[in-house]
Amino acid sequence: MKKVSITIKEIARQLGISKSTVSRALRDSSEISEETKQKVIDLAEQLNYYPNPIAISLLKNRTQTIGVIVPDIANRFYSSAIGGVEDIAYSRGYHTMIYQSHELLERERSATRHIASRRVDGLVVAISSQSENIDHFASLQEQGIPVVFFDRVSDAMHTHKVRVDDYKGAFDATEHLIKRGCRRIAHIAGPKPVSITRFRLEGYKDALRKYGIDFQEEWVLHSEITQAGGTERTYQLMALRERPDAIFGASDRITMGIHWALRQLGYKMPDDVAVVGFCDIAMSSLLDPPVSSVTQPSFEMGQQATSLLLDLIESKNTPAEFETRVLQSNLVINKSSMRH
Amino acid sequence: MKKVSITIKEIARQLGISKSTVSRALRDSSEISEETKQKVIDLAEQLNYYPNPIAISLLKNRTQTIGVIVPDIANRFYSSAIGGVEDIAYSRGYHTMIYQSHELLERERSATRHIASRRVDGLVVAISSQSENIDHFASLQEQGIPVVFFDRVSDAMHTHKVRVDDYKGAFDATEHLIKRGCRRIAHIAGPKPVSITRFRLEGYKDALRKYGIDFQEEWVLHSEITQAGGTERTYQLMALRERPDAIFGASDRITMGIHWALRQLGYKMPDDVAVVGFCDIAMSSLLDPPVSSVTQPSFEMGQQATSLLLDLIESKNTPAEFETRVLQSNLVINKSSMRH
Structure with a gap:
């Protein structure tokens, strides 16, 4: 299909000015009066002619x-x-x-x-x-x-x-789990290079430190931001000799994976494993049991x-x-x- | 902030050609050779100069x-x-x-x-x-x-x-509910003007007809494509003197609302009310109980x-x-x- 082409020629003809004037008007040339520019643009728009929207928007130097x-x-x-x-x-x-x-x-x-x-x-x-x-x-x-x-x-x-404030969100989530009696708190974190992964990991570690709980390397696993990632990491965690009694998930996708995996494996939330995520609230209320989560504006x-x-x-x-x-x-x- | 402006002048200077040649090349003028046009475009790109991408893409009359x-x-x-x-x-x-x-x-x-x-x-x-x-x-x-x-x-x-094939999807879903023994099958449909709403409604009606079940006006409610819409309509349906024994939801959002409302109201799925939706499969498997659904490619x-x-x-x-x-x-x- 070919684009309909109403040319600069047509605009020139209808306004009774030269093609070069139309062209210069559309290029916002300083040689052309503002009045003429406006006429050319108005007609171009009226004709559904968008030969050069860039030139038009150059009048205010923006494309909006x-x-x-x-x-x-x-x-x-x-x-x-x-x-x-x-x-x-x-x-x-x-x-x-x-x-x-x-x-x-x-x-x-x-x-x-x-x-x-x-x-x-x-x-x-x-x-x-x-x-x-x-x-x-x-x-x-x-x-x-x-x-x-x-x-x-x-x-x-x-x-x-x-x-x-990802640091504080993660700190609050971890502190809440500690206050509910959890001591072996795992964290399924996001991909390493991402800024929020670092902030959340720090918040998690500092909450453990505040309550004198040793940080254990094997309880932190990094994952893609996917449900499958959360599921796989949960299987890894629950296979450990010393199982976690809580899992804190770094995103909603990951947390959906944690929830699914725990149900598949037959664990009860929260009594076997307590779960907190960074989660969409509408989503987490649909799950059974509904998931505690750090919500973000x-x-x-x-x-x-x-x-x-x-x-x-x-x-x-x-x-x-x-x-x-x-x-x-x-x-x-x-x-x-x-x-x- | 002002846009950095490397002008047509600069391109003309570097290529040793006139400004008007550069300008005509960028406008894809037939007076300029293809070779020159290509040189001008290459340099413009190299200089991160995008004065008129439309003109450039006019060379092939597309913006890709x-x-x-x-x-x-x-x-x-x-x-x-x-x-x-x-x-x-x-x-x-x-x-x-x-x-x-x-x-x-x-x-x-x-x-x-x-x-x-x-x-x-x-x-x-x-x-x-x-x-x-x-x-x-x-x-x-x-x-x-x-x-x-x-x-x-x-x-x-x-x-x-x-x-x-929305008609067939809805027909299959309704027929399945009938075969599982349901006789009072409600349908929460999408907004009326939408094409798929009509197709699905027809499929639902034709399945009832095939099995000799009377169509009842009050068992079809239209809803926005939202979870809240599905929830509200479910409350309406379950408040009827003659309650439905099955609900067929026309979209995943609506079906999430049905699921949520039935759980809130204390009904058991599928024994009190059977549910089928048009649903995202990853989503529906997370719900408890998992939801039967017509999946679409x-x-x-x-x-x-x-x-x-x-x-x-x-x-x-x-x-x-x-x-x-x-x-x-x-x-x-x-x-x-x-x-x-």
Whole structure:
């Protein structure tokens, strides 16, 4: 199928001006009056003629479009955060284009190349677990396309960042398990390179330390952010000679895997094994027993990251200092950890 | 923040040609040789200079980008279908931009305007439940941007369509419940305007008819595609003087709501009430009891719709006839309907 082509010629004919004037108007040439530019653009839009939207939007030097890249749109945490991004973007007159990296560096790079070539005004991103190198984001920033990180952030780049207090969330979850009488508390952590994995691991370790419980290397296993990962690691943990009496899962997918595996293996939650996860609350209430979880303000994270991004886009100057906002998580206690 | 501007001047200087030649090369003027055009584009890319990607891609008259619009990315059916879209698009050298309509006509229209203005090469879409009027898609097609429907299709437009045999899926589910001894089978259907709602309702009715069971108006309730909708409708159904002994849910969200409500109300599945849904299989196996469900080849639907779309984009001619592919669903039986 061929695109319908209404040419510059047609616009020139209808307005009674030269083709070169139309062309220069669309390129925002300073030789053409604002009035003529506006006439040309109005007619181009009326004719459904989008020969060069970039040129049109150059009039205000923006495309009114932002990109958002997340590892996995099916993950409730990210789909909810995207809801927050769209909420702010829409209310401030921006379109949102969504990309997913599938946790692959190459896909993430491909998305940033696309964003650069399409002259998107800015980017909100949660970094893929493979991306220890984030030069592709730095390159966007150098080209004048601002980037704001949320959830998974990197120290390697100066920009605005919005994250949850993962350390405290993990500390609270572990402390709760200790207070319910658990002493052999395992942790199924996320992939090693991810910032939130480190923060959560530290919170877990510090809670053990506070209560004088020895940290044991074999009780911490790293996993992909998948249900299958959580299931496999749970089988590994329950096969240990000294079994854990509690498992703390670092994400909702992982926690769904823990829950499933324990039920398959015939363990009772919470009496045999108590479980706390970082979880979507709607999801965890459907499981039997419902799962205690550290909940995160995902929608609000998306909103705040986007507000910061749009401020960068609309400001003439680079800010003197970038901001890192740390939002609070909340431990919601359910039957899965309420050991008597 | 200002965009870094490396001007046409710089490209002209480095290549030792005039500014007007660079500009015409980027606009794909026939006065400029292919060789010169290529040099200009190569240097522009090397300098991270994207003054006019549209012009560049006009060389092949494409932006190598497709759009996909779904009602809700958090719905596992759609996120899996998007996986299929990306799979084919990526392997054939196209970028995928994802939009969600949130079931709102206005958001869907806004996305199609964006797609037109950004000269996306084509669109794969599952129509929002609000969109009885689909002029915005017809308008894209008229502008030479092909549109392929999947899952939720419309008769109002001639184009390729990929859907599941919803009629047969619903027929099979209802017949299975009848064979397990259920006689008062309720159906929580989706929103009325949606194509799949009608197909599923017909399948349900025809199965009742085949076994000589009277259809009862009050046992069919329409609901939003949400867990809350499924929950509310279940409360309504169980409050009826003559209670249903089975509920067939038209989507996974609705079925999650049915499951939750029945547990809250203290009914046992399947003995008090048998349940079958249209469901994500990973999800339904986590529930207790696991839910019987009509599963759909969502990933494959995304793949097939995208193959058809890319063929339209890459073909010089409009096809003589458009195709409607109907894929088969599969009834997976689980404990929730295995009444003795």
